Amino acid sequence: xxxxxxxxxxxxxxxxxxxxxxxxKTSLREIAERLDVTxxxxxxxxxxxxxxxxxxxxDLTRPMDxxxxxxxxxxxxxxxxxxxxxxxxxxxxxxxxxxxxMQENQATVRELSVGLTFKERMIxxxxxxxxxxxxxxxxxxxxxxxxxxxxxxFFMQNVEGDPEDKQDAVLEVALDLLAQAHDx
Amino acid sequence: xxxxxxxxxxxxxxxxxxxxxxxxKTSLREIAERLDVTxxxxxxxxxxxxxxxxxxxxDLTRPMDxxxxxxxxxxxxxxxxxxxxxxxxxxxxxxxxxxxxMQENQATVRELSVGLTFKERMIxxxxxxxxxxxxxxxxxxxxxxxxxxxxxxFFMQNVEGDPEDKQDAVLEVALDLLAQAHDx
Amino acid sequence: xxxxxxxxxxxxxxxxxxxxxxxxKTSLREIAERLDVTxxxxxxxxxxxxxxxxxxxxDLTRPMDxxxxxxxxxxxxxxxxxxxxxxxxxxxxxxxxxxxxMQENQATVRELSVGLTFKERMIxxxxxxxxxxxxxxxxxxxxxxxxxxxxxxFFMQNVEGDPEDKQDAVLEVALDLLAQAHDx
Amino acid sequence: xxxxxxxxxxxxxxxxxxxxxxxxKTSLREIAERLDVTxxxxxxxxxxxxxxxxxxxxDLTRPMDxxxxxxxxxxxxxxxxxxxxxxxxxxxxxxxxxxxxMQENQATVRELSVGLTFKERMIxxxxxxxxxxxxxxxxxxxxxxxxxxxxxxFFMQNVEGDPEDKQDAVLEVALDLLAQAHDx
DNA sequence: CATGAATGAGGGTTCATTCAT
DNA sequence: AATGAATGAACCCTCATTCAT
Numbered sequence: 001x002x003x004x005x006x007x008x009x010x011x012x013x014x015x016x017x018x019x020x021x022x023x024x025k026t027s028l029r030e031i032a033e034r035l036d037v038t039x040x041x042x043x044x045x046x047x048x049x050x051x052x053x054x055x056x057x058x059d060l061t062r063p064m065d066x067x068x069x070x071x072x073x074x075x076x077x078x079x080x081x082x083x084x085x086x087x088x089x090x091x092x093x094x095x096x097x098x099x100x101x102m103q104e105n106q107a108t109v110r111e112l113s114v115g116l117t118f119k120e121r122m123i124x125x126x127x128x129x130x131x132x133x134x135x136x137x138x139x140x141x142x143x144x145x146x147x148x149x150x151x152x153x154f155f156m157q158n159v160e161g162d163p164e165d166k167q168d169a170v171l172e173v174a175l176d177l178l179a180q181a182h183d184x
Numbered sequence: 185x186x187x188x189x190x191x192x193x194x195x196x197x198x199x200x201x202x203x204x205x206x207x208x209k210t211s212l213r214e215i216a217e218r219l220d221v222t223x224x225x226x227x228x229x230x231x232x233x234x235x236x237x238x239x240x241x242x243d244l245t246r247p248m249d250x251x252x253x254x255x256x257x258x259x260x261x262x263x264x265x266x267x268x269x270x271x272x273x274x275x276x277x278x279x280x281x282x283x284x285x286m287q288e289n290q291a292t293v294r295e296l297s298v299g300l301t302f303k304e305r306m307i308x309x310x311x312x313x314x315x316x317x318x319x320x321x322x323x324x325x326x327x328x329x330x331x332x333x334x335x336x337x338f339f340m341q342n343v344e345g346d347p348e349d350k351q352d353a354v355l356e357v358a359l360d361l362l363a364q365a366h367d368x
Numbered sequence: 369x370x371x372x373x374x375x376x377x378x379x380x381x382x383x384x385x386x387x388x389x390x391x392x393k394t395s396l397r398e399i400a401e402r403l404d405v406t407x408x409x410x411x412x413x414x415x416x417x418x419x420x421x422x423x424x425x426x427d428l429t430r431p432m433d434x435x436x437x438x439x440x441x442x443x444x445x446x447x448x449x450x451x452x453x454x455x456x457x458x459x460x461x462x463x464x465x466x467x468x469x470m471q472e473n474q475a476t477v478r479e480l481s482v483g484l485t486f487k488e489r490m491i492x493x494x495x496x497x498x499x500x501x502x503x504x505x506x507x508x509x510x511x512x513x514x515x516x517x518x519x520x521x522f523f524m525q526n527v528e529g530d531p532e533d534k535q536d537a538v539l540e541v542a543l544d545l546l547a548q549a550h551d552x
Numbered sequence: 553x554x555x556x557x558x559x560x561x562x563x564x565x566x567x568x569x570x571x572x573x574x575x576x577k578t579s580l581r582e583i584a585e586r587l588d589v590t591x592x593x594x595x596x597x598x599x600x601x602x603x604x605x606x607x608x609x610x611d612l613t614r615p616m617d618x619x620x621x622x623x624x625x626x627x628x629x630x631x632x633x634x635x636x637x638x639x640x641x642x643x644x645x646x647x648x649x650x651x652x653x654m655q656e657n658q659a660t661v662r663e664l665s666v667g668l669t670f671k672e673r674m675i676x677x678x679x680x681x682x683x684x685x686x687x688x689x690x691x692x693x694x695x696x697x698x699x700x701x702x703x704x705x706f707f708m709q710n711v712e713g714d715p716e717d718k719q720d721a722v723l724e725v726a727l728d729l730l731a732q733a734h735d736x
Numbered sequence: 737c738a739t740g741a742a743t744g745a746g747g748g749t750t751c752a753t754t755c756a757t
Numbered sequence: 758a759a760t761g762a763a764t765g766a767a768c769c770c771t772c773a774t775t776c777a778t
Contacts, residue, residue: 006737016285019291020291020293021287021295022208024206024208025292028774029771029772029773037737037738037739038738038740039739039773039774040738040739040740040741040776041737041738041773043775044737045737046740048773048774049772074773084293084363091778104288104289104290104291106288107203107206107288107289107292108206108209108256119342122339122344126339126342135353135771136262136345136349136353137356137357138231139343139353140332140336140350140354140356141357142362143335143740144328144331145333146356147328147331147339148324148328148332150326150331151327151328155310155327156327157767158310159323159327160316163319166320166324168318168320168322169319169323172321172324173324173325177328177357181770190762207744211748212745212749213748214747219762222763222764223748223764224750224751224763224764224766225747225762225764226748226762228761228762228763229762232748233749275772298746317750374758388659389659389663390576390657392576392730395750395752397750397751397752405655405758405759405760406759406760407751407760408753408760408761409760410755411753411759412758412759413755416753417751417753422755451724469659469689471655472656473656473659474656475573475574475577475657476574477654479573487710490634490707491710501770502738503716503721504713504720504721505721505724505725507721508700508703508704508708508718508721508722508725511701511707512696512699512700515696515700515702515703515707516696518650519692519695519696519699520692523678523695523699526671526675526678527691527695528684529688534686534688534692536688537689537692538692539689540668540689541693541729543691545696558742579767579768579769580768580769580770581767590742590743590744591743591770592743592745593741593743593771594741595770596740596741597741600769601769601770610752613756634763682766692762722771
């Protein structure tokens, strides 16, 4: 039967259940049952339950980290920042369930024994699209641009309209905020 | 000793612990110990653990519901919407720990058997500050205004600056987004 | 309001609930709620939960004990024994719920720290309607006469027919068994 | 050590304790301790405490159901009915502790979410040894025959005499009652 | 690769009971 | 005669985890 890919299947099912019910309320029994294997089988692939979560966490943060690293290597210009927003939106949409899960389970994820937290990465990211000596209003605009992308990925599904149109509009507003901040 | 206020004290300690570690990872034993009473005492005041959470949830949503009701009774004008933002920001800052907790434990709160969910209230709220026939960009601006206030309450503590200045700036950006949307 | 009779009301409600759900599964909370008083109030009238049960037990065994005592004072004749059956049937029907409860909760009642057990009384009673030197078949007939009365009180409700007719028939069969035993 | 038979051992110990103290008063801790395993081990074999009871209940009712089914397939004759009594007595003696337990814990067993109740089976069984158009006295005789067997299994241990003799006498009385009913 | 069987720790909950008022 | 508040013990149950096979 399906071989070798078990590790991935576990992660997939885990994400699905974690996202639906939260990490703590999802038991390994549930995951195992949905995969039609025994709990013990999970332990062949992951040392602990937290390990499954950490795996997911890394899948999520890798693109963020890459984006951050890339941005750091670029000139601190408006153009770079525009590109950061574009790429961040793409990442967000690409891994929406993962992002959503991390947002909705921050309380859990915060305690994870794993390098930088999600929030720390957000701080880094926002730091990259603004200058500390900007006027406060403009700093807020830059941060708002990032959160607009978040809203776009997680909240805009509640608004009528063509998905692509919506994401275009979201990006436009975000870029606009950025531009306003840099105009001042 | 201190009597009569036990119910409130339970809720206070619970919020503190829920916020810190998440709802599921906080045990009633912990709450009881911190209050120096037995677990059973908690059950005299709340029928179930979830009931404590529901109590907190209501404390949070009451101001939101009042705001929503108030807004519904006003003319759908820019002025009303500006006032909504002002009041929402005030509510947000007033009950920051509660709001933060609800955001960070959405997975848990979502399943709560309690009237409208947090998200449903957000939808109502955003619906009140925009018109469905706005251009998509402008709808996004209005939603972004709300999320800017959120960012202001939860994320801006990571930015240097005088708290009051920061909140002023946050409100300004939010109002600005609203105005842009209504200018179009 | 209703005063003085609270003790009785507690016993009534308790019997009702004990009979319906069993003693162990009935909590004092339930009893108190159904009476619209607090649990603590029950403790004014009964020292413990078991005390309520003991009260009920005595209400049940008093008629049995009286019957046993009466029979002991009579000549060990067929006539006496016929009268025992008649009186036992009357007692059975009079306190049917109580008897039924005792039968259905023997496991609980057995441990009661209270003089003779229900079973011991049954042994006494059967001892009174037979002679130890009867042939075994006849001893069985006498015991069977008693159990016929039980069946009459608790099981015959499942048989079609006029209640009075049924009880008459039951007594007739019981008396008949007794007579057969004494004829031999 | 002894493996594979754990499930059976749990059921054995459970019956012993349930019979001795009643179902509700027997805790899983007790069962586990007597088996020298942990409580959790019980849950590997039974989904719930009630499940253990249901297991026992089925062990008890299986022979009854088989007997009922068999009887239904036979002609409604006196001979069949005699055989029913014989087989029922055998079943009763075979599974005496189980029967005794069910009788003494009817209050508990009644609520069991499990097909037919014990009482319903008794109704079926008595229905099989009599005709609805018998005179009432004769219907009672047939029912009494069944209850005589019960008395034989549970109460006759309190009577002096050789066990086998006693059971023979019991069956004789039961058969006699049946015959009298059919003679009329 | 995976299972069957089991464990230890802890969870939420309920209970009978107490006692100051 | 009854209540409000609380307790201590026990309960059933679930969980993540282990390990021999």
